[in-house]
Amino acid sequence: MAECKNLELHIAMFPWFAVGHMTPFLHLSNEIAKRGHKITFILPKKAQIQLQHLNLHPNFITFHPLTIPHVDGLPLGAETASDISISLVHLLAIAMDRTREQVENIFRAKTPDIVFYDNAHWIPEIAKQLGIKSICYNVVSAASLAIAVVPARNVPKDRAITKEELKQLPVGYPSSTIVLRSHEVDSLSFISLPFGDGITFYDRVTTAMKESDVISIRTCQEMEGQLCDYMGNQFGKSVLLTGPVLPEPAKSPSKGMWATWLDGFEPGSMVFCAFGSQIILEKKQFQELLLGFELIGLPFLIALKPPMECATVEEALPNGFKERVKERGRVLGGWVEQPLILSHPSVGCFVSHCGFGSMWESLMSNCQIVLVPHLGDQILNTRLLVEEMKVAVEVEREDSGWFSRKSLSKAIKSVMDKDNEVGIMVKKNHAKWKDILASPNFMSGYMDKFVQNLQDLVLVNEKA
Numbered sequence: 001m002a003e004c005k006n007l008e009l010h011i012a013m014f015p016w017f018a019v020g021h022m023t024p025f026l027h028l029s030n031e032i033a034k035r036g037h038k039i040t041f042i043l044p045k046k047a048q049i050q051l052q053h054l055n056l057h058p059n060f061i062t063f064h065p066l067t068i069p070h071v072d073g074l075p076l077g078a079e080t081a082s083d084i085s086i087s088l089v090h091l092l093a094i095a096m097d098r099t100r101e102q103v104e105n106i107f108r109a110k111t112p113d114i115v116f117y118d119n120a121h122w123i124p125e126i127a128k129q130l131g132i133k134s135i136c137y138n139v140v141s142a143a144s145l146a147i148a149v150v151p152a153r154n155v156p157k158d159r160a161i162t163k164e165e166l167k168q169l170p171v172g173y174p175s176s177t178i179v180l181r182s183h184e185v186d187s188l189s190f191i192s193l194p195f196g197d198g199i200t201f202y203d204r205v206t207t208a209m210k211e212s213d214v215i216s217i218r219t220c221q222e223m224e225g226q227l228c229d230y231m232g233n234q235f236g237k238s239v240l241l242t243g244p245v246l247p248e249p250a251k252s253p254s255k256g257m258w259a260t261w262l263d264g265f266e267p268g269s270m271v272f273c274a275f276g277s278q279i280i281l282e283k284k285q286f287q288e289l290l291l292g293f294e295l296i297g298l299p300f301l302i303a304l305k306p307p308m309e310c311a312t313v314e315e316a317l318p319n320g321f322k323e324r325v326k327e328r329g330r331v332l333g334g335w336v337e338q339p340l341i342l343s344h345p346s347v348g349c350f351v352s353h354c355g356f357g358s359m360w361e362s363l364m365s366n367c368q369i370v371l372v373p374h375l376g377d378q379i380l381n382t383r384l385l386v387e388e389m390k391v392a393v394e395v396e397r398e399d400s401g402w403f404s405r406k407s408l409s410k411a412i413k414s415v416m417d418k419d420n421e422v423g424i425m426v427k428k429n430h431a432k433w434k435d436i437l438a439s440p441n442f443m444s445g446y447m448d449k450f451v452q453n454l455q456d457l458v459l460v461n462e463k464a
């Protein structure tokens with residue numbers, strides 16, 4: 001096995017063109033590079049700018065920019081999910097599929113040992129021809145995969161899946177808590193919609209898994225063990241777990257762009273709110289959120305994309321809001337350094353959409369966690385944290401599916417009030433989980449084992 005440990009790998013990374021996918025692929029690349037292996041990261045030219053805030057391991061990671069072909073219906077120059085509305089992502093999938101020849105040429109030129117991908121279901125076909133191993137790397141929870149994109153989900157080929165069918169759990173699904181409530185199942189109806197030319201999201205992702213040499217998931221046995229085992233049974237292949245794969249915590253939170261302003265508040269008093277790189281709220285819901293923060297009376301920092309019909313957050317602020325909260329609140333429309341802000345001592349609560357990246361970052365923070373999920377997988381991530389791990393609270397929704405300023409302020413007060421039973425419980429449970437996840441060898445242990453498995457995979461290939 002000594003030869004195996006010294007085997008230097010060359011790995012190509014080809015994630016879906018969205019920040020929530022490229023970011024974890026880059027974190028994984030850094031961890032693999034740290035262990036002495038080379039990474040070629042394939043991505044749209046413009047995406048590199050969206051990732052420039054992330055540190056790269058200089059010795060071993062090179063970017064390979066792709067030219068993204070124009071697709072009718074996509075805004076000119078659109079290259080990643082951040083450039084378009086969620087309703088157009090199926091067209092971006094067509095653009096991704098049309099980069100196949102470029103990707104194949106990169107593989108021929110760079111001859112990687114392994115390629116990591118997620119939504120590009122055609123990767124295994126070209127990899128096999130070139131003797132490259134293919135790993136389908138999933139950067140969403142095992143729960144969201146197991147409930148939506150396993151063979152047992154049985155999405156019809158000739159029609160859209162119905163709500164009644166979505167209410168049924170796939171046969172053998174191993175959890176009764178990490179589930180969607182009946183009024184939420186519509187959030188999964190997209191799986192039978194087109195996602196690329198003549199292929200549904202369900203067929204694309206299940207094909208990506210079935211054709212891969214290995215399935216991998218950015219999670220850990222301790223949180224999703226049964227669900228990962230179910231995935232392995234469903235696809236009849238091994239499932240390698242990378243663990244959370246988060247970068248080293250910020251050494252000096254004070255370096256963040258907002259650190260000076262945050263320094264002016266009592267430790268743990270600030271509520272930080274961000275909903276990831278894709279969510280765009282309707283203007284009325286955006287304003288209801290802001291009025292909820294005003295109602296609470298605590299300091300707050302909100303970082304959201306401008307809502308629909310608005311070019312800036314400024315124009316979406318409720319009348320007189322800015323003046324009324326100027327001593328304690330800020331609303332930003334651009335990108336902020338979320339991990340740095342979460343590590344600032346003044347920040348005591350994180351109001352999140354529970355995107356998988358933000359979920360991991362919230363668990364590794366010392367913040368109380370309040371969740372306002374939007375997409376199907378975010379709802380399942382929320383169930384995992386609220387119902388299973390009991391480390392967070394979820395904001396109650398109206399029948400319309402929206403939250404009210406009252407339900408938002410009630411949820412935040414429940415975790416910020418030192419004497420509230422729920423707040424005390426989630427704080428205690430969160431601290432217990434953070435002890436596990438942030439313990440010295442937890443993440444590195446997962447990555448050491450994972451890289452060993454990659455070397456075994458290549459060695460077996462070379463001996464075959």
Ligand SMILES: C[C@@H]1O[C@H](OP(=O)(O)OP(=O)(O)OC[C@H]2O[C@@H](n3ccc(=O)[nH]c3=O)[C@H](O)[C@@H]2O)[C@H](O)[C@H](O)[C@H]1O
Nearest residue numbers: 020139276277278335336338339355356357358375377
């Ligand atoms: C897999 C897919 O990822 C998507 O990504 P999205 O960007 O919404 O959220 P995260 O996964 O939290 O990823 C967002 C990442 O961007 C960082 N960030 C975000 C906003 C900001 O202003 N500053 C930052 O640093 C944040 O720290 C996190 O690392 C969706 O969740 C989707 O539900 C999920 O299936």
